[in-house]
Amino acid sequence: LSELFPTASNQTKTSDAIQEPFRTVRRSVPLFSRVVKHAVIRNPLSLSLSLSVCLQMFSVVPRRFLPDVKNPCWFEEVCGDVSADPYRSNLFGRSFRQIQLIFEQLSGSFRRRLTRRDGKLQRLRCLPYFYIIGQPKCGTTDLYERLRLHPDVRLTPPKEPHWWTRKRFGRFVCVSVSVCLSEKLLSSHSHYQLNTQTRTGLKTDTPIMHSSCVCVMFLLRLYSDYLYFGTSNKSALDFHQKVCESLRMFEGCLRGAGLRACVYNSTLNNAMSVRLQVGLYVVFLLDWMSVFSRDQLLVLRLEDHASNLELSMSRTFRFLRLGALSDQRQRQISKRPTSNTRHPSDRDLGPMRPITRELLALFYAPFNQRLAEVLQDESFTWDGRSEHT
Structure with missing residues (x-):
């Protein structure tokens, strides 16, 4: 040309x-x-690690969700020190100042949003x-x-965290998929060019x-x-x-x-x-x-x-x-x-x-x-x- x-x-x-x-x-x-x-x-070693992380991550998602919420949501038991910052290890907060500020706000209200069910402290988790x-x-x-x-509609803090694409599996493993803080939460995630493994995972x-x-x-x-x-x-x-x-x-x-x-x-x-x-x-x-x-x-x-x-x-x-x-x-x-x-x-x-x-x-x-x-x-x-x- x-x-x-x-x-x-x-x-x-x-x-x-x-x-x-x-x-x-x-x-x-x-x-x-x-x-x-x-x-x-x-x-091949990197691919094997990615597949292992992928399977481990998907295994924590239940097969049944709360019936009265549009999102696929469930309650998850909170383990460890509930006074600790739950977003401390979330690498998005380290990469983007705007998200860091949002995480600071979420951390301040995190403990107030916990629910006691069956004698255990639980948090609401949702997928988009x-x-x-x-x-x-x-x-x-x-x-x-x-x-x-x-x-x-309630959208996630960043418009396009790219978690499913270039920031996925093994690089940003500690990043939460989505955090829902209300029963009407509807989450958005913009991305492109996802591989077959990712689409199947979604x-x-x-x-x-x-x-x-x-x-x-x-x-x-x-x-x-x-x-x-x-x-x-x-x-x-x-x-x-x-x-x-x-x-x-x-x-x-x-x-x-x-x-x-x-x-x-x-x-x-x-x-x-x-x-x-x-x-x-x-x-x-x-x-x-x-x-x-x-x-x-x-x-x-x-x-x-x-x-x-x-x-x-x-x-x-x-x-x-x-x-x-x-x-x-x-x-x-x-x-x-x-x-x-x-x-x-x-x-x-x-x-x-x-x-x-x-x-x-x-x-x-x-x-x-x-x-x-x-x-x-x-x-x-x-x-x-x-x-x-």
Whole structure:
């Protein structure tokens, strides 16, 4: 790709020339959903430890939950010194100052919330009622902030602790999955690219789980991701060069491995300058659907969410089976300013180059067509041009 489009002078290349690098990608798309799931095990000892920790963690979750609570909740006996800080060993508090402050508040009220049952001090433990599983820079923050305005919803301290993904099993083992402090608690957790072990664990631990998945037009998601996480020297030209480099690396991976193996290849993902794999929604969605039924997943397009907030949030609340809202609360939720928008200095950089847009459209087209087939909704092909920024 760098040979085809090294500079702006090459922008006159024909569409046929642009499509040439994607032959391997297009051959892979019809096959990937039938490929047996596999991975390269670089460290068998580490994998064995992760599986052991996973099984040990899931074993503490009972098979029966309290009947009058939406979340999967149960009472757990408190052992040891009840005057000690229960969040002292929670590593999230050490990593994030905001969470540390919240833990300090929770610690102050912890002992007052203990319940004596059958002569034993017990605490209420819960798992989340729903998860937000959208990709980075696709509107999950805005959805999260509007969800928390519903009177039935109580969200966890951080929006996206990433406990099930990059901070899971063996690295942050001491982190609590979720702590419920009221009988109406509904917890949220945003993450993406979870492996099969994690999805199965979630199915095991949260049998009545609901998930909201938010997708945004692939081109704009990738550009927003670049602008948001990029540190310096950002420009449309720099983005174009990084896209070409990453496309070449992904194509190289496909020559020696299957599509799913390349999508989940952390070494490749860390090496690519832009995160192309994050926009391959259908790969991740099919993995989720291999564990959860379709009616447990709500898939939203950010364009639709942004253009009609009231309709989008009503659909989400209905999916989560939350209580009805007053007209005043509905207006409050719909009129809330959009969260986590693009920084003014990034908007000044302007849109991506037309040649970059065409390259990405060709790369993502077969995946989006498959996504539309899976969801039975042609709008997920994004064959038009989204005006959402």
